Amino acid sequence: MTRIGIIGGGQLGMFICQAAKDFGIKTSIFSKEKDFSAKKFCDSFFIGDFKDENILNEFIESADYFTIETENIPFEFLNSIHKKKKVYPEPKIVRICQNRLIEKEFLNSINGVKTANFFSINKFTDFNASIKKLNYKGILKTCEFGYDGKGQYKIFDKNINQIKKLNLNNFILEEFLDFKLEISVIVCKGKNKIISYPVVRNIHESSILRETIYPADISDKTKEKATKLALRIAEEMNLYGILAIEMFVMKNDDILINELAPRPHNSGHWTLDFCETSQFQNLIHTIINGSPKSPKPTGNCKMINVIGNDFLNKDDLKEKYKFYDYLKEEIKPFRKMGHYTFRN
Ligand code: ADP
Numbered sequence: 001m002t003r004i005g006i007i008g009g010g011q012l013g014m015f016i017c018q019a020a021k022d023f024g025i026k027t028s029i030f031s032k033e034k035d036f037s038a039k040k041f042c043d044s045f046f047i048g049d050f051k052d053e054n055i056l057n058e059f060i061e062s063a064d065y066f067t068i069e070t071e072n073i074p075f076e077f078l079n080s081i082h083k084k085k086k087v088y089p090e091p092k093i094v095r096i097c098q099n100r101l102i103e104k105e106f107l108n109s110i111n112g113v114k115t116a117n118f119f120s121i122n123k124f125t126d127f128n129a130s131i132k133k134l135n136y137k138g139i140l141k142t143c144e145f146g147y148d149g150k151g152q153y154k155i156f157d158k159n160i161n162q163i164k165k166l167n168l169n170n171f172i173l174e175e176f177l178d179f180k181l182e183i184s185v186i187v188c189k190g191k192n193k194i195i196s197y198p199v200v201r202n203i204h205e206s207s208i209l210r211e212t213i214y215p216a217d218i219s220d221k222t223k224e225k226a227t228k229l230a231l232r233i234a235e236e237m238n239l240y241g242i243l244a245i246e247m248f249v250m251k252n253d254d255i256l257i258n259e260l261a262p263r264p265h266n267s268g269h270w271t272l273d274f275c276e277t278s279q280f281q282n283l284i285h286t287i288i289n290g291s292p293k294s295p296k297p298t299g300n301c302k303m304i305n306v307i308g309n310d311f312l313n314k315d316d317l318k319e320k321y322k323f324y325d326y327l328k329e330e331i332k333p334f335r336k337m338g339h340y341t342f343r344n
């Protein structure tokens with residue numbers, strides 16, 4: 001029986017385990033946390049630190065193929081696995097996606113691909129010189145380990161006292177974009193085939209994804225452009241696995257790439273209910289036989305995230321919509337606790 005090892009046991013890991021189970025594939029999870037969403041759904045789990053070699057070796061023994069549910073994994077850890085068994089996507093792809101600076105440099109090296117203007121920041125004087133060039137309108141982000149807007153500071157004027165207090169090592173400063181809307185495209189690529197999910201629109205609140213709408217309410221031309229860009233990036237990366245591409249549509253319909261995620265993505269949760277093949281199933285198809293399937297959407301829909309205290313109203317939601325509980329131990333502000341989907 002085929003076995004897949006997943007690094008990380010959050011909701012994405014949980015959905016990967018569920019998809020694997022439907023195909024009769026066994027799963028094992030490596031988690032840093034004692035309690036994690038995927039615990040009930042995996043066949044085995046290993047709890048420990050990324051530096052613990054004994055656990056790492058047991059984890060490597062536990063599966064034939066490996067994948068990730070977060071990009072925030074030390075490169076060395078992934079590489080140790082990849083030397084013995086295959087990790088999808090490869091560690092060198094994860095390395096690009098886990099550092100905003102490397103990611104933006106990679107994206108801009110591709111002909112026809114653009115991002116916001118950006119500056120590498122390693123000390124306050126770097127920041128001071130760069131924010132001036134941006135007319136004091138920018139967004140400062142840690143290069144690594146940020147998610148859901150964590151580690152980000154918006155700057156709208158010359159009042160930069162809060163920035164002075166930071167230890168500005170390994171940061172990136174981006175121009176603040178006055179975009180029209182945000183979209184994303186998910187691509188799966190194996191040795192035999194590449195597919196893309198249709199373009200969806202994403203609405204963020206406090207820099208956290210709030211809603212995903214399928215289909216995106218943009219012109220067919222812009223959809224085509226976004227899809228081409230996504231496929232191009234996956235080809236240039238030599239992707240084998242899954243990649244989500246977040247994009248900004250500007251007021252003149254130009255597309256700038258925001259960021260990449262080498263794993264299933266929150267903006268693809270609608271595919272669990274409204275596609276013949278979900279992003280999680282397609283990750284498995286890609287890993288096992290190199291051939292993702294055509295997604296075949298089955299209807300217009302919306303996905304809404306349940307964040308922090310929204311969770312207290314989950315019983316109302318359950319009655320009206322299809323509700324997914326991420327089984328988190330504790331409600332925390334800005335924590336993704338679950339999501340619901342409905343036909344739109
Ligand atoms: P995360 O890894 O936390 O998702 P993102 O870079 O995607 O980080 O930022 C989260 C959200 O913040 C984006 O979806 C967008 O709404 C907003 N944002 C990020 N970068 C910019 C930018 N350069 N200009 C304007 N808004 C931005």
Ligand code: MG
Nearest residue numbers: 148246258259
């Ligand atoms: Mg993002």
